[in-house]
Amino acid sequence: MNFEGLLNSRYTLVLCILLLVSFVALCLYYGLLWLRTARCRNDKLPKPDQLPSTDRLSVSVVIVTHNEADALKKTLPYLLEQDYPDYEVVVVDYMSTDDTPFVLRVCSENYSNLKVVKFKEDVNMFRGKKYPLSIGIKSADGDIILLTEPDCRPKGFDWISEMVCGYMHGATLVLGYNILSSRKGLLNALERYDNLTYTASYAGSALLGNPYTATGRNLSYKRQYFFDRGGFISHYSFPDGADDIFVNQNANSSNTVVNLRDGAGVICESSNTFGEWRLRRLHRRTSRRFYPVKDKVLLAIYPLSQVLFLACLVLLFIDAFCPWQVPAIVLAVKIIWQIICSFFLAKKFKIKLLHFFSPFFEFYFLLADTFLALSTLRKKNTQWR
Numbered sequence: 001m002n003f004e005g006l007l008n009s010r011y012t013l014v015l016c017i018l019l020l021v022s023f024v025a026l027c028l029y030y031g032l033l034w035l036r037t038a039r040c041r042n043d044k045l046p047k048p049d050q051l052p053s054t055d056r057l058s059v060s061v062v063i064v065t066h067n068e069a070d071a072l073k074k075t076l077p078y079l080l081e082q083d084y085p086d087y088e089v090v091v092v093d094y095m096s097t098d099d100t101p102f103v104l105r106v107c108s109e110n111y112s113n114l115k116v117v118k119f120k121e122d123v124n125m126f127r128g129k130k131y132p133l134s135i136g137i138k139s140a141d142g143d144i145i146l147l148t149e150p151d152c153r154p155k156g157f158d159w160i161s162e163m164v165c166g167y168m169h170g171a172t173l174v175l176g177y178n179i180l181s182s183r184k185g186l187l188n189a190l191e192r193y194d195n196l197t198y199t200a201s202y203a204g205s206a207l208l209g210n211p212y213t214a215t216g217r218n219l220s221y222k223r224q225y226f227f228d229r230g231g232f233i234s235h236y237s238f239p240d241g242a243d244d245i246f247v248n249q250n251a252n253s254s255n256t257v258v259n260l261r262d263g264a265g266v267i268c269e270s271s272n273t274f275g276e277w278r279l280r281r282l283h284r285r286t287s288r289r290f291y292p293v294k295d296k297v298l299l300a301i302y303p304l305s306q307v308l309f310l311a312c313l314v315l316l317f318i319d320a321f322c323p324w325q326v327p328a329i330v331l332a333v334k335i336i337w338q339i340i341c342s343f344f345l346a347k348k349f350k351i352k353l354l355h356f357f358s359p360f361f362e363f364y365f366l367l368a369d370t371f372l373a374l375s376t377l378r379k380k381n382t383q384w385r
Contacts, residue, residue, distance in 0.1 A: 009319075009321040009322075011319075011321075012316070012319050012321040012322045015312050015315055015316050015319065015322070016312075016316065016322065016326065018308055018312045019308075019309065019312035019313060019316060019327065019330060020330075021308070022305045022306075022308040022309035022312065023309060023330055023333075023334055025301060025302075025305040026302075026305050026306065026309060026334060026338075027334065027337050029301070029302050029305070030337060030338055030341040030342075031337075031341060032204060032208065033200050033201055033204030033205065033208075034197070034200045034204065034341040034342060034344075034345045035341045035344060035345070036204045036207050036208070037199070037200040037203045037204040037207065037260065037345060037348065038200075038341070038344035038345040038347065038348040039344070040203070040207060040258065040260045040348075041261075042258075042259055042260060042261050044169070045165045045166060045168060045169075045257070045259065045261070046165050046168050047165065048083075048158045048161035048162055048165060048263070051161060051164065051165060051168070053085075055164075055168060056084070056085060056086060056161075056164065057086075057142070057143040057144050057164060057167065058086045058087065058141065058142040058143045058144065059084065059086065059087040059088075059142045059143070059144045059145075059146055059160050059163075059164065060087065060088050060089075060090050060137075060140030060141060060142030060144070060145055060146065060223070061079055061087065061088070061089045061090065061146045061147075061148065061160070062090045062092070062133065062136040062137055062140055062145055062146070062147055063079075063089070063090070063091050063092065063136075063147075063148060063149060063150055064092045064094060064129045064132045064133050064136060064149075065091060065092065065093055065094065065096065065100060065150045066093075066094045066095065066096055066100075067096045067097060067098045067100060068096075068098075068100060068150040068151065069096070069098045069099035069100040069102070069103050071150040071151040071269065072091075072100060072103050072104070072150050073103055074153065075150060075151065075152060075153040076089070076091075076103070076107050076114075078153040078154050078157075079148075079153070079154065080107065080111045080113060080114060081157060082154070082157055082158075082159060082160045082161075083157045083158055083160075083161065084160040084161050084164075086142075087113065087142060087160055088113045088114070088115055088140070088141060088142060089111075089113060089114050089115065090115045090116075090117065090136050090139055090140050091104055091114065091115070091116050091117070091136075092117045092119070092132045092133065092135060092136040092139075093116060093117065093118050093119065094119045094129070094132045095119050095120065095121070095122060101118070104116045115139065115140075117132075117135060117136055117139050119132060119135075127237075127239040128238070128239030128240060128242065129239075129242055130232040130235075130236055130239075130241075130242045131236070133147075133232075133242050134231055134232060137223065137226060137231070140223060142223060143222060143223060143224070144163075144164060144167065144220060144221075144222060144223065145220060145221055145222070145223050145226060146160065146163055146219075146220045147216050147217075147218070147219045147220065147243065148216075148217055148218055148266055149216065149217050149268070151268055151269040152178060152217050152218070152266040152267065152268040152269075153266060153267055153268075154265075154266050154267075155262065155263060155265045155266060155267055156262075156263045158263045159263060159264065159265075159266065161263075162259060162261055162263040162264040163176055163218075163220050163259060163264055165259065165264075166220070166257040166258075166259045166264075167222075167257075169257065170255075171255055171256060171257040172221060172222050172225045172255045172256075173211070173214075173219075173220065173221040173222075173225075173247065173250070173251050173255060173256045173257070174219075174220040174221070174256075174257050174258075174259055175202070175203065175206055175211065175214045175215075175218075175219060175220075175247070175251075175256065175257070175258045175259070176215075176218030176219060176220065176259055176264050176265065176266065177199050177203065177215070177218055177260055177264070177265050177266075177349070178195070178199075178215055178217040178218050178265060178266045178267070178268045179192075179195065179196075179265060179266075179267055179268070179349050179350075179351065180192045180195050180267070180268055180269075180270040181267060181268070181269055181270050182270075182351075183270060187270075187271065187273075187274055187277065188270050189354065189357070189361075190277075190361060190364065191270050191271055191277050192270065192351060192354060193354050193357070193358070193361045194281070194365065196345060196346065196349065196351060196354065197345075198215075198284075199215075199349075200345055202214055202215070203258050203260060205298075206251075206256060206258045207258055209253035210253070210295075210298070211247060211251035211252065211253070211256040211258070212247070212248050212251075212291065212295045212298070213243075213244040213247055213248055214243055214244060214247040214251075215243060215244075216242055216243030216244075217266060217268055218264075218265065218266045219243050219247070221246075225250075226246075229246075229249075229250050231246075232245075232246060234249070235290055238287070238290070240283045240284075240286050240287045241286075241287030241290060244284070244287050245287050245290050248290065248291055248292075248295065249290075260348070262350075265349070278372070281372060282372060282375065285372060285373065303366060303369060303370075306362065306366050307366070309334070310363075310366075312327075313327050313330070313331060335359050338358050338359055338362070339355050339356065339358055339359070342354070342355035342358040343355040
């Protein structure tokens, strides 16, 4: 390789420096967030069978549903049969017109720990699901609130016990995780990869001492703490963010625990269409406007590093003064490190094969997220999820 031209061209040298900076930023991102999440064992938390009976706080699992009878048929038995001595399942039925009332009535006849809160008319002046969810939390009797969604089922019957273990060191919020059901097809692969990297983003950041968001599919906090902090009052008028905005405003390194053990996870149904999945991602993104500048900057580093890396890579490949081996080696090292980190991340959550496609999926999401960000600027979203 001849480096004489590279050293004599200021333009080429600047591109190489920018490529190196973006390369380091991406490698740190994979290592600090993805690999840290993959290596998390939660060894300091007690196991469910080690919980003293006096430390088993009462728990209320709270779900908000609207016309999701088919999902409830599959998930309610898993929720109502949990191996935990003192818990209830609170289902807020918001004006369902399908078989949801029938499903809940049948389950109520067989399970005394099911509590149903019915909305027969639209009194939700705030839009979104924050108001129904607040009513569900207010109706709950448990010391601990455990949130999930109608299409999510626990991975095992120790799910509640696993999440309660997170409170044994004085925490007030416990962040769980979810994985998506596996199907054939590109849509499912993309969605599972997106969910996997999103989990690594918020879990890895929390493990580094900056819990900035979470997923409402598996999230827990103390009931009294929710009311002491004003619940969703500060952002009631905004339909999204019932889970992540509350966590962003109230979680910190001293009061939050991330539980990534196998029994602490839930399995959720994946989307049936690209449009349905896009809507889920849109809901997740719109609430970022409430984040402080610090979190917005941190969230922007990854995509900006991707853009800078790709741009410098292309320009150096066509630059006559730069040996082609330089960008080729940098690209090869970056891809190998990315695949290694995504392999351990996928292995952590028992997801097969996705790590091989990580570099290609990353490029897809760079484009998709750009269009998604633009759509949040011109379109207001009024549905809940």
